[in-house]
Each structure stands twice: as C-alpha cells, then as structure tokens.
Amino acid sequence: MKNISLKIAKTYFNIMSEEEISAGNEIKQYICDFKDIDKAINYKLSVVEEFSPLSCRFVSCIDERMYVMKSEDDLHEYRIFFNLNTKEPCALYKEIDEKNIEIVLLRRYFKKIIINRDILSYFGMEKYFLNEKSIILHSSFIMHNGEAILFTAPSGTGKSTQAELWRKYAHANIINGDRSVLTVEDGVVYAYGLPFCGTSQIDKNMCAKVKAVVYLQQGPKNNAIKISKKESIKKILSETTKNLWNQENIDKVVQVVENIAQNIDMYEYHCTKYEDAVVYLKDKLEVI
Structure with a gap:
C-alpha cells in the first residue's frame, strides 16, 4: 500500500x-x-x-x-x-x-x-482541524444515553478516574481517555473521537452531541457549579491544543472556542473519586 x-x-x-x-x-x-x-x-x-x-x-x-x-x-x-x-x-x-x-x-x-x-x-493535525472550525480539547470523552460528557482539567486532576467511574456505575461508554475534537454545527456542539488518547489507550471513532463540559477539581465533597460563558472560554482555552508561536493560529482557536462556549453548558466540579461523584453529577446534569 x-x-x-x-x-x-x-x-x-x-x-x-x-x-x-x-x-x-x-x-x-x-x-x-x-x-x-x-x-x-x-x-x-x-x-x-x-x-x-x-x-x-x-x-x-x-x-x-x-x-x-x-x-x-x-x-x-x-x-x-x-x-x-x-x-x-x-x-x-x-x-x-x-x-x-x-x-x-x-x-x-x-x-x-x-x-x-x-x-x-x-x-500537525490541530492546525488543519481549524479548517473545519474544530479544536482538540484535552478531555476524557464519555458517551451516556447517546450524548457526550467531557471531563477536562490539567493532567493528574482525575479525568480518567471520573470516566472510569461513569463506565462502572452508569454504564457509560468511554470514547477517548485523553482528547476529543469539538465542533459546532448549526448551533449544536459535537464531540468526535480521534487517534490520540494519551496513556489511556482508549480511542473510538464515534461522535455525539455534547451534553456538558465538566472542568474537574479534586475535593472532599461533590459540588458542581454552572459557570459563565466568559469563564467557560477561559477554561476551554486552557485545555485546547494551540500553536502558541503562531498568533494567527491562536486567533482562530479563540474564535472556535468562543462559539463552542456559547452553545454548551459548562460546570466546575469539585468531586471525590468514588461512586457518589457519579450519582451527584448525573442528577445535576439531568436537570439541564
């Protein structure tokens, strides 16, 4: 070949x-x-x-x-x-x-x-996803009831842990353990799988409408707060792949992220690493 x-x-x-x-x-x-x-x-x-x-x-x-x-x-x-x-x-x-x-x-x-x-x-694929107004988000991507929930945060915060808890206790499907491609189509945000998956070794070529993006923080108890669009932009940008040496690339990424933030609900979630974290967030998201 x-x-x-x-x-x-x-x-x-x-x-x-x-x-x-x-x-x-x-x-x-x-x-x-x-x-x-x-x-x-x-x-x-x-x-x-x-x-x-x-x-x-x-x-x-x-x-x-x-x-x-x-x-x-x-x-x-x-x-x-x-x-x-x-x-x-x-x-x-x-x-x-x-x-x-x-x-x-x-x-x-x-x-x-x-x-x-x-x-x-x-x-350099991150550059070319931008042609389709898409970005790569550092996130664990799970699918639950046909919709995507994305756990994002700096490395070591517990994205993979939360994804595995949802798989174990809520029968969610882990699509990618480390990254997802996000894009907006007709005002709806979609997440796609891609081959890059960090050390998780979990990546599936699937797509789902995004129900919520969850920015994780470790904590002694579970508490999820819906954050503003302005704060959503900042947090998504912090975990988006971008070429910091190229201002034109950064400007394009910002435009896509702003569009995504306007069309999704994002939560900051202080949580434990036990089953109760799944129960709490599941109840919270069902009221969206």
Missing part, C-alpha cells in the same frame, strides 16, 4: 509515499475511501538516510521533542522532531502550502513506515 486516506472528525487526510506503508491497528477505524486531494490535507512521506540542511529561521523550542522554524520567506512552517533517547532529529514536518505537507523520516528510526499514533503526531 502506498496511499492511506483517513477521516478524523470532519477532516480528510491523504497519506502518500513512494515506499510501502501500512496502517497500525489503532488507526484502522479511521481509514476511508477518499482520494479527492483538493478537499483533503495531503501528506507526502519520504525516508532519507540523512537530513538535508534547511534554509530557515528558528522560531521556538516547544520542548525537548520539537523545534519550530519558519522558511526564509516566512511563509512556511517547519517542525523538527527529536528522538528522546538519542536526542537526535528523527522526523521533519515541512509545509509546502496550506493543504500539502511533506513528512521526512530518518531511516535508522523508521525501518518500515507504519502509520500509527507516533507518526500522526508529526502531522
């Missing part, structure tokens, strides 16, 4: 290579039959023995795993990814234009090209 097409949320991605590529098990549920390059984001993959020098300027060091650069004409973004063990560059993201990207892989790290979560992390 030298071409794989994916549909993630509302966005189509075509992946092409002159070498054989295969799909990892975790992305097979996203494969679709879609070859219209004019309506998709197109990635060309290549494998090289060594990287060629780049004519570009340094923009930002995101962390020890990724550097961001711009072409000399300032029109195209490049990202260099590093292997955390060797500290050496292993992959390169190069924008050709708004819908065409080249991904260059260093052969000693990629004997075979298997399209999996690791490879997809090089694709």
Whole structure:
C-alpha cells in the first residue's frame, strides 16, 4: 500500500509515499475511501538516510521533542522532531502550502513506515482541524444515553478516574481517555473521537452531541457549579491544543472556542473519586 486516506472528525487526510506503508491497528477505524486531494490535507512521506540542511529561521523550542522554524520567506512552517533517547532529529514536518505537507523520516528510526499514533503526531493535525472550525480539547470523552460528557482539567486532576467511574456505575461508554475534537454545527456542539488518547489507550471513532463540559477539581465533597460563558472560554482555552508561536493560529482557536462556549453548558466540579461523584453529577446534569 502506498496511499492511506483517513477521516478524523470532519477532516480528510491523504497519506502518500513512494515506499510501502501500512496502517497500525489503532488507526484502522479511521481509514476511508477518499482520494479527492483538493478537499483533503495531503501528506507526502519520504525516508532519507540523512537530513538535508534547511534554509530557515528558528522560531521556538516547544520542548525537548520539537523545534519550530519558519522558511526564509516566512511563509512556511517547519517542525523538527527529536528522538528522546538519542536526542537526535528523527522526523521533519515541512509545509509546502496550506493543504500539502511533506513528512521526512530518518531511516535508522523508521525501518518500515507504519502509520500509527507516533507518526500522526508529526502531522500537525490541530492546525488543519481549524479548517473545519474544530479544536482538540484535552478531555476524557464519555458517551451516556447517546450524548457526550467531557471531563477536562490539567493532567493528574482525575479525568480518567471520573470516566472510569461513569463506565462502572452508569454504564457509560468511554470514547477517548485523553482528547476529543469539538465542533459546532448549526448551533449544536459535537464531540468526535480521534487517534490520540494519551496513556489511556482508549480511542473510538464515534461522535455525539455534547451534553456538558465538566472542568474537574479534586475535593472532599461533590459540588458542581454552572459557570459563565466568559469563564467557560477561559477554561476551554486552557485545555485546547494551540500553536502558541503562531498568533494567527491562536486567533482562530479563540474564535472556535468562543462559539463552542456559547452553545454548551459548562460546570466546575469539585468531586471525590468514588461512586457518589457519579450519582451527584448525573442528577445535576439531568436537570439541564
């Protein structure tokens, strides 16, 4: 196989290579039959023995795993990814234009090209979801009675714990343990699954109307307070994937988040990590 097409949320991605590529098990549920390059984001993959020098300027060091650069004409973004063990560059993201990207892989790290979560992390997909006015929210996404409830908060606050409690005591379906794609369609907010799921290893290609977004805080007792639209914007923004080095990207994210916040109910929930947390919130949400 030298071409794989994916549909993630509302966005189509075509992946092409002159070498054989295969799909990892975790992305097979996203494969679709879609070859219209004019309506998709197109990635060309290549494998090289060594990287060629780049004519570009340094923009930002995101962390020890990724550097961001711009072409000399300032029109195209490049990202260099590093292997955390060797500290050496292993992959390169190069924008050709708004819908065409080249991904260059260093052969000693990629004997075979298997399209999996690791490879997809090089694709900068958060930028292209914005074309469909969609964002990635750091959240545990559960489906209960056909509707989505999203638990969001900084890492370590208990999103996965609450999702598991709802699975155990309310027969909820965990769609993604770490992230969801949110979009607004005709004034209704929808959540979509996507392949990125942190350490939870739970991701399902499903979609549901959002009933509520719940911002978690740990506490000795359960107390949920509906928050204002202004405060909802702040909290959603804090947990949304955005390119902090790119003001245009940030502006687009803010516009989408503002639209989402206007069309959902959001709660700040101080809660325990026991069954009573499910009972309390379930009763609270049923009155929406």
